Amino acid sequence: MAKPKVAFFDFASCEGCQLSAIDLAPEQMLDLLNVVDIVEFREAISEKAAKYDIALIEGSITRDCDVPRLQDIRNRSKVLVAFGACAHTGGINALKNFQKKEDYQKAVYPTDPLKYETTVTRAISEVVQVDAFIPGCPINTMEFVRIVKNLVLGKRPDIPDYSVCVECKKNENICVYEKGMHCLGPVIRAGCDAKCPSNGGYCYGCRGTVTKPNLHAQKDVMQKYNLTFDQMTDQFKLFLQRNREVFKNAG
Amino acid sequence: MNGKFRKISKKDLLIGLDRIINDGRKLAALTRKGEKVLYDYVTKSDEILMQYIPTVLSPKKFFLPQDEVILEYTTKGKVTAKIEAESMVLFGIKPCDLHGIKILDEAFAESNGDPNYLAKREKSLIIGLDCSRLCDEKAFCYKVNAQNITTGCDFMLHNTGIDFAVTVYTEKGAEQLDKYFQTEIKSENILDDFNQAKAAAFSKFGTFKQLKQLPEIFENNKNHSVWQTEGDKCLSCGSCILVCPTCYCFDVADEMALNLKKGERIRRWDACMLNSFAVVAGNDNFREEPKDRLKHRINRKFNYLMKKHGESVCVGCGRCVRACLVNISPKTIAETITGELSTGG
Amino acid sequence: MNSNNKLNIKPKDENLYLPEKATITKIKNFTDKELFFELELQNNKPLGHIPGQFIQLSILGIGEAPISISSPPGADNKFEICVRAVGDVTNKLHSFNVGDEIFIRGPFGHGFDDSIIQKMYRKHILFIAGGIGYVPLRSLINKVLKEPELYEKISILYGCKTPDEIMYKEEIAEVAEMGKNIEFLKTVDHGDENWTGNTGVITTLIPQVKFNPLNTIAIIAGPPVMYKFVLISLINKGMPKSNIYMSLERRMKCGVGKCGHCKMEGIYVCKEGPVFNYADIENNEEVL
Numbered sequence: 001m002a003k004p005k006v007a008f009f010d011f012a013s014c015e016g017c018q019l020s021a022i023d024l025a026p027e028q029m030l031d032l033l034n035v036v037d038i039v040e041f042r043e044a045i046s047e048k049a050a051k052y053d054i055a056l057i058e059g060s061i062t063r064d065c066d067v068p069r070l071q072d073i074r075n076r077s078k079v080l081v082a083f084g085a086c087a088h089t090g091g092i093n094a095l096k097n098f099q100k101k102e103d104y105q106k107a108v109y110p111t112d113p114l115k116y117e118t119t120v121t122r123a124i125s126e127v128v129q130v131d132a133f134i135p136g137c138p139i140n141t142m143e144f145v146r147i148v149k150n151l152v153l154g155k156r157p158d159i160p161d162y163s164v165c166v167e168c169k170k171n172e173n174i175c176v177y178e179k180g181m182h183c184l185g186p187v188i189r190a191g192c193d194a195k196c197p198s199n200g201g202y203c204y205g206c207r208g209t210v211t212k213p214n215l216h217a218q219k220d221v222m223q224k225y226n227l228t229f230d231q232m233t234d235q236f237k238l239f240l241q242r243n244r245e246v247f248k249n250a251g
Numbered sequence: 252m253n254g255k256f257r258k259i260s261k262k263d264l265l266i267g268l269d270r271i272i273n274d275g276r277k278l279a280a281l282t283r284k285g286e287k288v289l290y291d292y293v294t295k296s297d298e299i300l301m302q303y304i305p306t307v308l309s310p311k312k313f314f315l316p317q318d319e320v321i322l323e324y325t326t327k328g329k330v331t332a333k334i335e336a337e338s339m340v341l342f343g344i345k346p347c348d349l350h351g352i353k354i355l356d357e358a359f360a361e362s363n364g365d366p367n368y369l370a371k372r373e374k375s376l377i378i379g380l381d382c383s384r385l386c387d388e389k390a391f392c393y394k395v396n397a398q399n400i401t402t403g404c405d406f407m408l409h410n411t412g413i414d415f416a417v418t419v420y421t422e423k424g425a426e427q428l429d430k431y432f433q434t435e436i437k438s439e440n441i442l443d444d445f446n447q448a449k450a451a452a453f454s455k456f457g458t459f460k461q462l463k464q465l466p467e468i469f470e471n472n473k474n475h476s477v478w479q480t481e482g483d484k485c486l487s488c489g490s491c492i493l494v495c496p497t498c499y500c501f502d503v504a505d506e507m508a509l510n511l512k513k514g515e516r517i518r519r520w521d522a523c524m525l526n527s528f529a530v531v532a533g534n535d536n537f538r539e540e541p542k543d544r545l546k547h548r549i550n551r552k553f554n555y556l557m558k559k560h561g562e563s564v565c566v567g568c569g570r571c572v573r574a575c576l577v578n579i580s581p582k583t584i585a586e587t588i589t590g591e592l593s594t595g596g
Numbered sequence: 597m598n599s600n601n602k603l604n605i606k607p608k609d610e611n612l613y614l615p616e617k618a619t620i621t622k623i624k625n626f627t628d629k630e631l632f633f634e635l636e637l638q639n640n641k642p643l644g645h646i647p648g649q650f651i652q653l654s655i656l657g658i659g660e661a662p663i664s665i666s667s668p669p670g671a672d673n674k675f676e677i678c679v680r681a682v683g684d685v686t687n688k689l690h691s692f693n694v695g696d697e698i699f700i701r702g703p704f705g706h707g708f709d710d711s712i713i714q715k716m717y718r719k720h721i722l723f724i725a726g727g728i729g730y731v732p733l734r735s736l737i738n739k740v741l742k743e744p745e746l747y748e749k750i751s752i753l754y755g756c757k758t759p760d761e762i763m764y765k766e767e768i769a770e771v772a773e774m775g776k777n778i779e780f781l782k783t784v785d786h787g788d789e790n791w792t793g794n795t796g797v798i799t800t801l802i803p804q805v806k807f808n809p810l811n812t813i814a815i816i817a818g819p820p821v822m823y824k825f826v827l828i829s830l831i832n833k834g835m836p837k838s839n840i841y842m843s844l845e846r847r848m849k850c851g852v853g854k855c856g857h858c859k860m861e862g863i864y865v866c867k868e869g870p871v872f873n874y875a876d877i878e879n880n881e882e883v884l
Contacts, residue, residue, distance in 0.1 A: 031509040149507055153657060154691070155684045158504070162525045165488035169574065170317050170520070172289045172307040177576060186488040186576060210487075212526050214541065217486045221576045321613045324656045328697055332611040360605050362867075363852040369607040473881055500856030503849045507657040514657045516613070523856060531847045532682045535820055537860070537882055547861070547882075555862025 004053035004152055007040035008083070009073055011066050012093050012121070013059030017084030020138040021056075024145070032145065035152055051076050054151055056083040056134075060093045061122040074128040079151055082124040083144075085137035085206045089239060092137070094121040098237065132157040136192055137206035137239070143191055160191040161211050164203050167194035176202045182227050184236055187213035205239040256437045257417040257428075259408070264415060267432035268296040271340050274431075279313055280342040281306070290341070299343065301410070303386050305573060309348050309496030310341055311355060314371045315520075321367055321503075322516035333515075336370035343380040347392045347568040349403030351496030352377065354556075354564055356403075358499055367518075376427050379407035383445065384452035391582045392567035393456035398449075409445040416442045461589050465563065468589055469554035473546065477587045482542025484577040485524070491571035491579070492522035492548065497556075497564050500528075524548055549584050612852050615654050615699035621674065623694055626763045630680045630728065631690055632666075635698070637673040645669055647736035648707025648843055648871040652851045653677070653685060654699035661685035662848040662866070664732035665703060668739040678731045678763060704851040705870050708736050708815075712841065712871070716740075719813045720749040722805065724826055726798050726818025727756055730763055732843045732870070733817045741771065741778065749777045751805045755798030755818075757785045781805070798822060799829045809835035817843040823884050827874065840874035844883065 008018050018041070024032065039052065055077035061070060074080055085091040096104045097120050105113035124130055134147050134157075147157045160166075164185035168175070176183035176197050183202040185194070187209050196203055209215075222232050259267070272278050272294065279292050280299040288304045290313070324330040344352070359368040382398055392398040400407070405424030408415040417434060419425045428434065461468060492498045502521040507514035521528060524544050529537040538544045552565035565581045572580045586592040622634035637643060643651075645665050654660045661683060667676035681690045689698065721740060725733050737752060744750055752771065756762050762782065772780040781801045783794035794801060798818070814830055816823060823842060830840060846858035846865040853867035860882040863869070877883050 028509055035509065035511055145509055146506075149509065149511070152511070153507065154688055155658060161527050162522070163486070163488040165486075165490045165574075166493055166522065166525075169307060169490050169493035172287050174286055174307075175574070175576070186486040186490075210526070212487070214486050217484055217577055220484075221486070224576075322615075326656065328617065328656070330615060330617075330656065330699065332614040334607075334611075356605055359854065361853070363612045363854075364604075364606075364608045365852075365854055366607045366611045366613065369605050372605045373607060499854070501849070501854070502857075503660060503855065505654075505657050505659045511657070516654075516660075518855075521856070523859070528857070529847075529859075531845060533819070537846075543882075547859070550861065558862065 003035065003037045005039045005051065006036045006054045006056065006148070007038070007052040007073075007077075008056045008058065009040065011057065011059030011070070011087070011124075012062040013084065013086045013091070015058065016138045017058045017086075017134075017136075020141050021083075021144050023141045028145070032148070036148060052078070054079045054081060054148070056081045057087045057124050058083045060086040060090045061124065061127050062093055062096075062119060063117050064119055065117060067127055070124065070127055079131045080124075080128065081147070081151075081157075082130045082133040084139045085135060085208075085239060087124040088133045088135050089208045090121045090123045091206075092238065094123075095238065097121055133159065135159065135189060135207035140192055160189060162190050163210055164188045164190045164192070164194050164197065164207075166190050167192070168197050170194075171198050173197055177221070177225050182222050182225060182232075182235065184218070184240070186221065187215060187218045205236060208239065256439065256441045257419070257434045258411075258414050258437055258441050259417055259432055259434045260414045263433040264408070265296040265299075268299065268342060270431045272296070277337060277339045278342060279310070279339065290343075301343070301380075303343075303345055303380070303382065305386055305390070305569065307494055307570070307574070309351055309494070309568065309570065310344055311348075311351060311496050311499070313339065313341060313375070314352070314355065314368050315359075315499055315501075318517055318519050319367060320515045320517055323513070324516070325513045326511065332366065334367050334370045336367075336374045339371070339375045340378065341375060342378045344377055344404060345380060345382055345386075345568075346400045346403075347390070347397045347566040348496050349377070349379050349400045349407075350397045350562075350566040351403075351568070353400075353403040354497045354560055354566075355499055357560055376423065377404040379404035381407055381409040381445070381449070383410065383449050385456065387569065389569035389572045390567060391569060391572075393453050394459050394582055394585070395462065395563035395565060395567045396458050397563070397566040397568075398453055409442060411441065411445050416445055418442070459585055459589060460591055462563065465553040465585065465589070466555075466558045469550050472588045475588055477584055478542045478546045481579050481584060482540060482545045485541040485545055485579060486577060487524055487526055487541050487544070488576075489522040489525045490574040490576075492524050493520065494570040494574045496566060496568055496570070497552070498522070523551075545579070549581055552581055553585055612701070613850075615652070615660075615701045618698055618700050620692055620694050620696050620698065623692075626678065626765075627761050629761070630678055630763055632676065632678050632763075633689070634674055634676050635700070637675075637700075638697075640673050642669075642671060642673055643675045643703055645675065645703035645735075646707040646709055647739055648732060649703040649705045649735075650732070650848075650851075650866075650870065651677070651700045651702035652704065652848070653689070654701070655685050655688050656699065658684050658688045660701075660849070662704075662846075662851065664735075664843075664870075666731045666734040668735050668742070678728075678734075680728050701851060704848075705866055706868055707871050708841070712873075716813050717746050718748055719811055720751065720807050721747050722807060722812050722814045723750075723752040723754075724798060724802075724814060724816045724818070725752070725754045726822040726826075727761060728763075729816075729818030729822070729843070730754055733815060734764065736815065737771075741774070744774075744776055744778055747777070748811065749807075750779070751807070752778075752780045753783075753798060753801045753805070754781070755783045755785070755801065755822075759784050759788055759791045779805070797825070799825045802826070802829045802833070807833075809833045809839070813839050813841065815841045815843075820845075820884055836875075837878055838873055838875040842872055842874060844870050844872060846870070 082088045167190045181202045184205040185203040188205045189207040282298045320333045359365040405421045407418045500521045501518045556564040617638040618635040621636045624632040653663045681687045787795045848858045848866040849855040853864040858865035
């Protein structure tokens, strides 16, 4: 069996997910390279191939000129994977969607606000068909490895569709709410091993929601723990722009 | 036990526990790790907490690990069963959790005995530690009579304040007690005082009024409005199942090593409160709504499995109540359905 | 010592999660989606199944899936399955060739045991199979067809979405020609230009069969939605619920009544089923 050709591409992102992908022990890296051919990877190598078996797209779409490039990659790829929160949900970049265009242009380039083209931030799936996604900001390295294995073996990508609470309970954490903080864990997709709540933080939802989140109940919980609706949307809009409207409706 | 009562001093208890550790056996007990209180392996008896503080997970994790390799294989087609079981002592297990272990023992020993669970269970010694009062306001063991045990551990300690009275339940318990612990035989019933104090502490709490009839009552209340109202609140986060000492459903998955030359079959805790649990090929979901899943979970405790095990499969430990952010409680649901709640019972 | 402590927690010698190796000895293309496989156990023992039972089929590294056994019980170490590619395991299996090895556990479940077979003798047997539901019934159908004289009459009703989806075409044609007390009726939801047979859902075939509901045993398998309509139709004809058997589908993970995935209220389908008498489960809300 010929080794699948894997390529990484980035759009608006910090490229941290690509760095996370290669955050492997040397022997794991060698194993990975025995299983796949990495043909494009700006962080480590430079080579071009015409067709890709697996294209991993990091970053969100924030300019119209990104669209044809993404479509071209789509046309050349058998499997296209939204890689990391920016590609999966729009990520942090989508925060600008809450502001007026003139305002953020001015904030970034005060002396020459019109210098660069910019549009509303979109997730990859809003522009092209996505076959799989690897969520998180940044992605979980071992999850990346697992998904690559799944794709090479012809299995469906095995991304958990249950809440962060499951992992928090497995880690026997004291519930974040009991510690006086607020947390999106009950409606957010696990797979991160509840990293933030397990290390003194709370879940702000970088992996997006589970398939059928009960956002009404989540909202009730946060209100019960004395968070106003505005605080709630403000605190959690970082990764849940799309669900903001749902929260609003739930209010 | 032939009119003889055994007791053990606190000092001798700790000495015995250290002997177990020095013997190279794993000892798990209630202990503190950072901010968490949990059952975990300890390296010295002074790490053990004698005063119970409710834990997130029950001791079931020692027999049914969160992730457990059950098969190992190579791509060349060599498959071997994997069973990891080492000699282990569980110390300080409370009556509710002992009820839980008894339920799991029955479930996993039934007809096609589960090799992995049974191997771990066979190699373990369980030392119970009786409760003299209710551990907190979320616990409701008294509702199902789970504050007292008749089985589930090898021997049980009852803290009399000065020392510990011992009740032996199994031959293994008797033998291991003698092997590791210095005990004293008394002719007077040293348990009486403890039992009286315990009875007094629990006297204001009673069981569900129709405890024995719960299966029938639940069977006749599949359309009760409580399923909808409580189900609408449910986050479907799965916490209640994860923390339950008698939930044992699991998922099975194959995981290849990154070199794709060998792999493992792993079973993992699963939870019927999660949306995807009852999905079949073609994506039909047999329990699509939270209310369906909640009804299933609670009926398993007070109806389906209660019929099978002959006692409530909810042991009233209160873990799910503590873990639930939206206040769904098996106790409240049962009281609503039996009508106890509205009649002020 | 308390007598309750007598529970045997000694592990048994046999590991119920350890699969046996089998070789693919034949593959036939049935439809676009279904392939037929003949498998041979490498331990040289017969599978030892009864009709209606299933196996857990493993492909190492991919996983395990419950699969109905479609051949009647046999004396040799071969058996047959028919598999639709719907998940990881079944998709992978479709890429396999004759000579490739797979692993199996089982047979599992409560099938059409002797007590059911005895009840069927001298009765009119009405098989109702929808789509891939033909596969779990085929084992019993072929067993019954070996000695048709033991039954008053045998009617087989088989419905598919389109003519392309009809499986075992040659075999079915032979059965339809057998005559005697055997009838075979087919229907498709949507015909094509070559289709001259019945068109319509499977319940449209039921009025075409003459049967005395009190002396008929109905045996049903198909997609979840089918059962509801077939059951209404049979009961409206006056068939007692205890004369109706159904083979149900769930996603069994362990096959031995532990993992919980196939639970239907208090019932583990993998152990107490997949074959049920309708009278035993009519009040179970999670059946359909």
